[in-house]
Amino acid sequence: MSEQFKLVKRAFDKFEKKLKKTSKKDSRCMVSNCDEKAILSHSQQRNGQLKHICCGSKKVYALRDSMVKSFDMHSGEMNFKFVETPISKASTYPGLCNHHDTKLFKEIERQKLGEISNEQAASFYYRSMSYESYRKERELERTKFVYNEVKDSLNHEQVFGLYQMCNWHEKNYNNSVLVQLGEIDEVIKSKNFEEVEYFQIVLEKNVGVSCCSMVNMHLDLYLEFLEQYPDYIPSFSFNLVPFENETHVVLCWLKKNSLFMGEIIKYIEYDLEHFLNKVVFCESEDICVNPELWEGIDAKTKKAIYHNMSHTMQRGSLAWEDVPIIIKI
Template identity: 20%
Template sequence: MKLDPIRPVETMGPYESCWCRSGKKYKWCHFRREQQKPVNIFEIEARMIAELRDGYCSHPDPSADPCSATITKAHTVQKKGGLAAIAEAGHVLTVKPSMKEMIETDGNPRPRKVGVNNASVFPGFCSKHDTMLFKPIEGKTLSLTKDTAFLFSYRAIAYERFAKEAQLRNTDIQREADCGHPFWKQAMIQTHLAAIIDGIKIGMRDMDLWKGQLDERLLSGERQDFHYVAVRFDQVLPVVSCGAFHPEFDLQGRPLQQLGRESVDFDHITLTVTTFESQTIVVFGWIGTDNGPAKALADSFAAVEDTRKADALVRLLFIHTDNLFLRPSWWESLPEASRKALNEMTRSGTTMRSRSGGEMADDATSFLAAGVVEVVSG
């Protein structure tokens, strides 16, 4: 996808398409923008949160298997097992910051409390398909098989695709952030937003591809080119998570693939961390070859010494996903230096911190200790 930066224009014909690419005519968009009433940034955030409640069912073939009428608040990590296992007084910590916290901390927020009913939810399935599809991974027990690993991957991709689409819808709201500001600031805000939109669209392209691949295999039952690596720990770790990402470095710090190249389909991998029977399980899943970057990342995790796997997992999660939830007392018990290091990892891959092999490699820092009782793959 070739990027085409916007070109701010201070004055245009009233019926020309506005330079900001909103799709509106200049007269109804940036004409006399500096005279318009400034928008409260917290109002913008509230509207963006409301947009996330506008859901749909992600099942690939509702015509053959009709949806139920209710779109449910689907948990990406099961509430009764995963979230409940790390919750304290009905709450967990999320690493997703609010706009208020970003402002109050000068862009350095800390994990914040959220109720388990609202943690890790997205309106991405009707109640029928949410129950039917994920029943095998919602019980009290779990067998680590290719079929259950596939369902964890499917839910992760459905969530990531929904989140990307919601981000794209939210950019229409964010366009109003320059109301009441002089032209130079309008140009700065809209240029920054345009770059964000380009990134989201690239992400949407990838998500549509990944979701389509998983949809085909969900409907056909074909699992031959789906691969997974799963690890079961001997106790409940203080973290749960669900997400998908492009692996760039393995857990020894070796490069796996270089992102940012045009017309290249990059390997992706899903990662779910949850709890069954008082034991944390970690499931990596991907579609494709068994010798590409995704496989290399999963293998590098399996190769980490069992006594260091929990630490490697924490590092990987803070670097690669914001759909991550923590036990409050564990976080508070960490030394300040460890909390600072983990907070900085959440900025990895952003303009604030470039991603590197060094941050992935084990530096002997200990965040928690746990043993491993099972490693399976397929």
């Protein structure tokens, strides 16, 4: 292990210890003009979709959240792992105060879903966007922290690479994530729900996987898209919501970005199965899997899943046939 990697590892470790101390007492509700303390919100409902995939054990397999444990010191890349996690702790983030967590999501949590409304679509979008905002802010703070910790000990090329990463995270967070969070916040406060559109499919089976994510509308064409739209990257929310005998696939987006969704809808209509597996296992970070389903996957396929979860800058664009089919419809 090189000395540079040791420095980066220590910086990651220091940041996570700092994060644990601050997140418990300093997180505030994301809703504009609310200064109440944030609780640990669930991006995926504990007594809804997670309950329906936990096999009675009250546990699911979820992505390991620790950067220190996930960072491969030898390659410098992320070493993703799914770990058994209680549903009480899966998919949690300090996002909203108790009042807003209850108010904003009651339309999608207190009843079984049918054909959703624009108001429910706004709730799905907000929940995904608030989780995305938390993740992206944490990435930005982590990258800045690591940069300041190690910049005097790395060579010029390494420092410049970290500097560029800081700039990109800051640009994406300020110009894209916060902008879209503010837009959906305004939609909900003004009750102007027609500004949110959605696409919904109901599968007549429980697929054993639950997901809540924001997905960039370009999907895998990441670098090419950044060159065309460097400031604002439009996204859609993706929720995979399993019940006992059915699963709802719900995509929601701001009406102003509807032009970008045409190709996505064509993709879904052409091959829904590939779309679901690609988005869940290649584009998302907030995934929970039924224990029996995950334990039944062979080692070779699991390795392919982890590879596909790498950033496109590391693995390149995926060929259609490279996406493992875990969710079968």
